[in-house]
Amino acid sequence: MSQRTLSGDFAAGTEKYNTPLEWVQPLADAVGGFDLDPCASTDSDLATVNVRNTGGLSAPWTEFVADVVDDPSEAWVWCNHPYGRGEPPEWLSRASSTPCNVVALSKAAPDTEWFADHVLAADLVSFPNTTSDRGKSRIKFAGEENGADFPNVFSVYADGDVPSELARILGRWGWTLDPSEVVR
Template sequence: MTNAIHRFDNAKRRRSDEHARQAMLTPSYLLEPVRALMGGFDLDPCTEPDNPTGARRFYALPQDGCALPWAGNTVWCNPPYGEARDRWVEKCIQAAHAGVQVALLIPAHPDTRIFQIAMQSCTSILFVRGRLKFGVLRENLRQEAASHGSALFGFNVDLSPLWHLGVVVQPVASQLRLFGSAA
């Protein structure tokens, strides 16, 4: 247990957007099928300066892509995974209400308030099989895997063609309200 204790450090949830360990790039085995499904990305609001997602337009630190305008028809969003992700989820939902197709990758924590808000607003959810490997090397030179499962939310995007990457769920908004939704 002592070897894995760092993975359950609650301080990781409290990191700022700018923290060096927030930069966990989406592995290509997930990113490429999503890019193909959406026909590319018009915007990636929270990426690295070298634009690894290949978005036509992108924001990278020190820019705050959550506060800047989101133009385009397709958005890829893999936000920082700390508590700051709440505002990113809310921004994705706002963009979806404006008709934008959004793919949002966040930790699969269905017990949290923000996850449930996203679930009530999305078109589909892909619960990614296994834990994502972000390509970040640990001290022992093995790839670092997420300490949690991941979920990809599709807002105005049907993720069912990505069934081979995990389990796809298509929430029915009326049923969510029927079973005690706060919406």
């Protein structure tokens, strides 16, 4: 399958910030491909199911993948959700509660309630940093001149163990931790 970009909007669907394939394709490969991208642009074909026209929160993600996998706990979802005020909690609540496996890309905002409630509920959290093999700490979204003006975080919600190849890739890109081992 030829791949282009995955997309998430920052504010209420007004701006698109496409995740560069150099960041997301290795993650897709590590999990055997993404079955659903609830935040994809209409021309994205990275995931088997693209529900941009339906709305990624309009139904449980298990319904969207029902024709793709027999067991929702086998499905993998990529979610570069809208970052606008009030939006991350809705998306990350879904990511952390669905029976599907999810890799989410979010703004790293550890001073927010949604970060503590949802990102730290993940099975694995990874902060891309300047000591990674990527040589940069901020993701430069496709078509943008500069990297984001904020740090990002990947969070993995897995039904079972996080695939070792996924953990290895995220570990190579930056600081990666199991939130259950974080002292709060």
